[in-house]
Amino acid sequence: MVFNSTEFLIFFAITFLLYYAIKPTWQWGFLILASSAFIMYHVPAFLLVILPIILFNFFTGISIQNAVREKSKKRIFIFSTVINIIILVFFKYINFIIENIAFVARNLNLETELSPLSILLPLGISFYVFQVIGYNLEIYWENAKPEQHLGHFAAYVMFFPKLISGPIERAHLFLPQIKSEKRFNYDYIKSGLQLILWGLFKKLVIADRIDPVTNLIFNNVDDYHGLSLIIGIGLYIVQLYADFSGYTDIALGLARTLGYKLTDNFNRPFQATSISDFWRRWHITLSSWVLDYIYTPVAASKRGWGKYGTIYALIITFTILGFWHGASWNFVIYGFLHALAVSYEFLTKKIRVKLSNKIPSAVYFPVSRILTIGFLGFTMIFFRFHNIGESIAALKNLVTNISFTTQGLRLGITFEDVFVILIGILIIEIIEHQKSKHEDIGSILHNKPGWFRWLVYYFFIFSIMFFGSFGVSEFIYFQF
Amino acid sequence: MELSEILSELNLLFQKLLSNESLELKMDTTAKDVDGWDSLNHMALITEIEKHYKIRFTLKEIMKLKNVEDMCKSVQSKM
Numbered sequence: 001m002v003f004n005s006t007e008f009l010i011f012f013a014i015t016f017l018l019y020y021a022i023k024p025t026w027q028w029g030f031l032i033l034a035s036s037a038f039i040m041y042h043v044p045a046f047l048l049v050i051l052p053i054i055l056f057n058f059f060t061g062i063s064i065q066n067a068v069r070e071k072s073k074k075r076i077f078i079f080s081t082v083i084n085i086i087i088l089v090f091f092k093y094i095n096f097i098i099e100n101i102a103f104v105a106r107n108l109n110l111e112t113e114l115s116p117l118s119i120l121l122p123l124g125i126s127f128y129v130f131q132v133i134g135y136n137l138e139i140y141w142e143n144a145k146p147e148q149h150l151g152h153f154a155a156y157v158m159f160f161p162k163l164i165s166g167p168i169e170r171a172h173l174f175l176p177q178i179k180s181e182k183r184f185n186y187d188y189i190k191s192g193l194q195l196i197l198w199g200l201f202k203k204l205v206i207a208d209r210i211d212p213v214t215n216l217i218f219n220n221v222d223d224y225h226g227l228s229l230i231i232g233i234g235l236y237i238v239q240l241y242a243d244f245s246g247y248t249d250i251a252l253g254l255a256r257t258l259g260y261k262l263t264d265n266f267n268r269p270f271q272a273t274s275i276s277d278f279w280r281r282w283h284i285t286l287s288s289w290v291l292d293y294i295y296t297p298v299a300a301s302k303r304g305w306g307k308y309g310t311i312y313a314l315i316i317t318f319t320i321l322g323f324w325h326g327a328s329w330n331f332v333i334y335g336f337l338h339a340l341a342v343s344y345e346f347l348t349k350k351i352r353v354k355l356s357n358k359i360p361s362a363v364y365f366p367v368s369r370i371l372t373i374g375f376l377g378f379t380m381i382f383f384r385f386h387n388i389g390e391s392i393a394a395l396k397n398l399v400t401n402i403s404f405t406t407q408g409l410r411l412g413i414t415f416e417d418v419f420v421i422l423i424g425i426l427i428i429e430i431i432e433h434q435k436s437k438h439e440d441i442g443s444i445l446h447n448k449p450g451w452f453r454w455l456v457y458y459f460f461i462f463s464i465m466f467f468g469s470f471g472v473s474e475f476i477y478f479q480f
Numbered sequence: 481m482e483l484s485e486i487l488s489e490l491n492l493l494f495q496k497l498l499s500n501e502s503l504e505l506k507m508d509t510t511a512k513d514v515d516g517w518d519s520l521n522h523m524a525l526i527t528e529i530e531k532h533y534k535i536r537f538t539l540k541e542i543m544k545l546k547n548v549e550d551m552c553k554s555v556q557s558k559m
Binding site for chain 2: 140141142143276291295296297299300301303304306309310314346350
């Protein structure tokens with residue numbers, strides 16, 4: 001049940017009406033019920049994965065707090081983290097591990113009867129397992145107290161707007177919101193609907209319109225070379241951003257209509273002037289999670305190594321960040337390449353600062369942005385393809401049989417597509433630029449006259465109706 | 481040692497490591513307020529403080545440092 005489907009529209013309309021009709025003191029319980037229905041609609045058995053994880057982490061959180069001795073606190077924390085990681089590895093990485101063991105065994109001429117297991121990846125497990133690991137860590141570090149209400153904790157982990165693809169919400173930001181009763185608030189609901197409309201525009205008008213073009217190129221990589229591949233990669237970056245940030249806006253908007261404020265995942269990532277800067281702007285709740293819970297502990301433990309300790313921590317952190325996206329060596333390489341780039345930026349920081357003082361900013365920053373997007377595009381070859389063979393073939397094709405004729409491009413794209421995509425990108429850039437100056441998207445229109453606000457709403461509604469692509473429904477990040 | 485003395489010593493350490501002679505730390509200063517005090521050189525700052533005072537922070541203590549005042553208090557508690 002994806003956000004842009006009729007089933008979800010019906011589900012959400014019923015949820016919304018009942019949510020405000022029941023006694024506010026029971027809203028948390030109703031959210032658990034609605035989230036359970038949402039999970040069971042996909043695969044009922046997924047509930048049997050999330051519920052034990054909720055129970056387990058609820059009690060480990062309290063046990064860490066209640067343990068008297070420091071050693072006991074540490075033991076409970078390590079135990080809970082190991083169990084959480086084992087669960088994630090079992091569902092997400094077990095077949096990857098089996099395939100790699102079988103591959104090594106075959107190459108050593110060893111007989112093996114290992115075969116992949118037939119298991120489904122439970123909905124949103126990568127996101128909610130990271131949430132509960134962070135929750136226990138904050139308690140262990142004594143930065144937070146454990147939640148004492150099992151129902152509130154369950155609603156935090158299960159909350160359906162953020163369940164499938166995040167944001168990876170911090171407990172200390174979400175749990176206090178559950179404690180307050182949510183009354184029908186026109187301003188909150190309006191700003192939620194504005195976010196949903198903006199998210200749908202990005203998803204349906206931009207991402208889904210680009211989707212057939214990038215599929216054509218990436219599914220037939222042998223037929224595409226040079227410029228056409230570069231255009232394909234460039235379009236994929238735009239598609240990925242429009243798709244994931246569109247999803248995030250819808251998730252934030254849905255939560256807002258129910259009275260909750262979730263953390264935004266994006267801050268104009270294509271304005272980044274370095275890869276380090278890019279990760280401060282892209283999938284922020286994931287990058288800040290790995291920064292706080294992987295990078296900092298590893299860097300702290302190796303701080304005696306000086307700069308090497310920082311680089312060691314960066315390589316571990318970004319490789320895990322890459323691998324988090326999926327069970328494939330491609331994602332490991334994707335993360336590792338980003339680790340190299342951030343390490344390079346760390347080591348050359350002083351030189352680059354001096355350089356930026358000498359070169360006019362009108363030249364330095366645009367060039368930095370182009371180089372950042374260029375490197376991102378290069379790593380996207382490992383992100384988009386499913387195996388190393390395909391990625392290497394694409395890399396070779398980038399520099400062989402280059403054709404610059406329009407016929408040579410064969411992108412299968414119509415003039416209308418080009419027009420809509422270019423105008424769409426321009427609108428995204430204008431709106432996101434405005435959004436960065438305001439508290440949220442609704443504030444942009446806050447002081448504008450009524451006729452202007454409705455003109456903008458109708459523009460987006462009609463753009464979605466006339467230019468939206470309704471054939472593609474899945475969001476890219478659902479697979480992670 | 482008084483907190484204000486620790487603050488002025490930390491100020492010198494920060495100025496040297498971040499190559500910023502005009503930097504003026506206050507008790508409520510956080511990483512966000514200082515150019516160049518990012519997550520990558522945060523650990524270098526911690527190491528410099530440890531070397532200067534011949535102390536050692538635990539990971540838990542490092543994770544609890546939210547501003548300069550926390551740093552000063554943590555240093556003071558170890559002296």
